[in-house]
Amino acid sequence: MTLPALHALACPNCGQALDQTERRLHCPDGHSFDLAKQGYAPLIAPGANTTTGDTADQIAAREDFLSLGAFDPLIDATARACLTDAPGVLVEPGCGTGHYLAAALDADERREGIGLDTSKYALRRTARRVLRRAAGTQGRLAAVLADAWTRLPVRDGAAAAVLNVFAPRNPDEIARILHPRGLLVVLTPRQDHLRELVGALELLSVDPAKPQRTVDQLGTAFTAEQTDELRYVIELGRDDALRLVAMGPSARHHDPAALAAAVEKLPEPIRATVSATVTRWRKRS
Numbered sequence: 001m002t003l004p005a006l007h008a009l010a011c012p013n014c015g016q017a018l019d020q021t022e023r024r025l026h027c028p029d030g031h032s033f034d035l036a037k038q039g040y041a042p043l044i045a046p047g048a049n050t051t052t053g054d055t056a057d058q059i060a061a062r063e064d065f066l067s068l069g070a071f072d073p074l075i076d077a078t079a080r081a082c083l084t085d086a087p088g089v090l091v092e093p094g095c096g097t098g099h100y101l102a103a104a105l106d107a108d109e110r111r112e113g114i115g116l117d118t119s120k121y122a123l124r125r126t127a128r129r130v131l132r133r134a135a136g137t138q139g140r141l142a143a144v145l146a147d148a149w150t151r152l153p154v155r156d157g158a159a160a161a162v163l164n165v166f167a168p169r170n171p172d173e174i175a176r177i178l179h180p181r182g183l184l185v186v187l188t189p190r191q192d193h194l195r196e197l198v199g200a201l202e203l204l205s206v207d208p209a210k211p212q213r214t215v216d217q218l219g220t221a222f223t224a225e226q227t228d229e230l231r232y233v234i235e236l237g238r239d240d241a242l243r244l245v246a247m248g249p250s251a252r253h254h255d256p257a258a259l260a261a262a263v264e265k266l267p268e269p270i271r272a273t274v275s276a277t278v279t280r281w282r283k284r285s
Contacts, residue, residue, distance in 0.1 A: 002020055003020055003025065003035065003041060003142050004112050004113070004114075004140050004141055004142040005089045005112040005113065005114050005140075005141075005142045006018060006019075006020055006025075006142070007158075008088065008089045008091075008112070008114060008154060008155055008158035008159070009025075009041070009043065009114065009142070009144070009153055009154060009155070010153050010154055010155045011027035011029070011031050011043075011153065012031075012043045012044060012045035012046075012048075012146065012150075012151065012153040013027075013029070013031045013045070013046065014027060014029050014031060015151070015155075016028050016029060017155065023035045025041060025043075036120075036123075036145075038120075038123070038124040038127055038128075039124070039127030039128065039143060040120070040123040040124065040126070040127045040142075040143035040144060040145055041142065041143070041144045041145065042144075042145040043144050043145065043146050043153035044145060044146065044147065045146065045147065045150035045151050045153065046150075047150055048118075048146070048147035048149075048150045049118070049147055049149065050118045050145065050147060051118075052118060053117060053118035053119030053120070053121070053122065054096065054117075054119040054121065054122055055119075055121065055251075056121045057246065057251070058121075058246065058247055058248075058251055059096070059097060059119060059121040059122050059125065059247075060121075061242075061243040061244075061246035061247040061251075062096060062097050062243075062247035063097050063125055064243050065240060065243040065244050065247055066097065066099045068240060070234045070236070070240075070244075070274070071274065073230055073232060073274070074187060074230060074274065074276055074278075075099060075100055075103045076103065077187075077228060077230055077278045078100050078103070078104065078163065078165060078185060078187050078278055079100070079103040079104040079106065079107040080107060081183070081185045081226070081228070081278050081280050082104040082107065082108065082161040082163060082183065082185050083107060083108055084160050084161055084181070084182065084183050085181070086160040086161070086179045086180075086181035086182045086183070087160060087179060088157070088158050088159050088160035088161075088179045088182060089111060089112045089113060089114055089158060089159055089160060090104050090105060090108075090111050090112070090113040090114070090159070090160060090161050090162075090163065091113070091114045091116065091152075091154055091158075091159040091161075091162045091163070091177060092104075092113070092114070092115050092116065092162070092163040092164075092165065093116045093117075093146075093148040093152065093162070093164070093167065093169070093170070093173075093174075094116070094117055094148055094164070094165070094167030094168065095115030095116060095117050095122065095126055095143075095163075095165075096117060096119075096122050096126075096165075097122055097125045097126060097129070098115050098122075098125060098126035098129040098141065098143070099129075100163055100165045100187075101113050101115050101126070101129075101141065101163060102129045102130075102131055102141065104161070104163060105131055105140055105141060106131050111140070111160065112140045112141070112142070113140060113141045113142070114141075114142050114144055114154060115141065115142070115143050115144065116144050116145075116146040116148065116152065116153075117143075117144075117145070117146075118145065118146070118147055118148075120145060123143040123144070123145055124143075126141070126143040127141075127143035129141060148167075148168065148169070148170050148173070149168075149170055151173065152170075152173045152176075152177055154177040155177070156176055156177065157176075157177065157178065157179045157180065157182075158177055158179070159177045159178050159179060159182055160179055160182050160183070161178075161182055161183040161184070161185055162174050162177065162178060162182070162183070162184050162185070163185050163187075164184065164185065164186045164187065165187045166187060166188070166189060169186070169217070169218075171217055171218055171220075171221050171222070172221070174221075175221045175222070175283055178283055180283060180285070182283065183225075183280050183281065183282065184218070184222055184280070184281040184282075184283075185278065185279070185280055185281075186214065186218075186277075186278070186279045186281065187276055187277070187278050188210065188211070188214060188276060188277050188279070189206050189210075189275065189276050190206065190229070190231070190275040190276055190277060191205075191206045191208055191210075191275075192231075192273055192275045193206055193273070193274065193275040193276060194244070194272050194273065194274070194275075195272075195273050195275075196270070196271060196272045196273060197241065197244070197245065197270070197272050200262070200266060201245060201250075201254075201259065201262050201263065203245060203248075203250040203254075204248075204249055204250045204253065211277075218281055220284075221283065221284060222281035222282060222283055222284060223281065223282050223283075223284055224279055224280070224281055225279075225280045225281060225282050226279070226280045227277060227278070227279045227280075228277070228278045228279075229275075229276075229277050230274070230275070230276050230277070230278065231273065231274065231275045231276075232273075232274050233271055233272065233273055233274070234271070234272055234274055235269035235270065235271055236269060236270045236271075236272065237268055237269060237270070238263050238264060238266060238268055238270065241263055241266065241270045241272070242259070242260060242263045244272075245259060245263070246259075
């Protein structure tokens with residue numbers, strides 16, 4: 001079976017187009033890459049760092065939490081923002097479990113998608129992500145092991161839209177892979193995102209300067225076209241609140257047992273504010 005979106009992928013070593021023979025991808029210069037048995041393609045560029053990907057526990061917690069539907073308004077808003085008449089595929093560097101990318105593909109059945117991540121645990125789930133409006137991921141969603149801080153294994157101008165969801169971003173590479181009429185869709189947390197949990201559990205908070213840093217980082221190559229602010233309150237049981245914390249960066253800074261004990265002391269249901277911004281950016285001509 002041919003890997004989805006193969007026509008949009010590129011060799012991470014030389015940037016040339018890839019072809020597929022059985023379970024091996026290869027380029028004209030002879031670089032080759034065997035598909036992992038879990039279904040993802042390891043397209044690691046020279047100098048890539050794959051040691052910073054999310055752990056198995058983080059990915060399991062994210063899968064469980066996102067399946068609850070508490071973040072569905074964020075997922076749906078991001079999917080709608082990706083709609084464009086530009087040709088090409090949807091690409092998400094730092095795709096995690098593939099929830100957001102799958103929703104964007106469900107919203108636009110014409111597209112194929114490429115999910116990039118440094119976590120093999122995440123890509124295993126992305127590779128088997130089932131789309132609601134298709135028989136499965138086999139035809140439209142490719143999971144690729146790649147580092148967003150090196151050259152992305154995507155051909156120049158091949159992306160109709162790039163998703164950036166609560167993740168670092170490489171503006172130069174995003175601009176390179178975007179079609180001239182393509183979109184960059186950025187979902188960022190606002191300062192009061194999950195404020196109740198941040199205060200009660202001493203979690204990492206959103207830097208007040210983050211919005212301006214995003215503008216400074218993207219403003220030289222992109223122009224903000226539309227911004228939508230989302231804010232609503234969710235109610236969680238203690239187990240789900242713990243999953244929410246365990247799936248994010250705060251999990252790396254807290255002892256799991258101590259965190260579980262702190263969550264156990266919170267009254268149920270636990271109320272938390274979800275607050276984020278979805279912005280569509282266009283490439284500057």
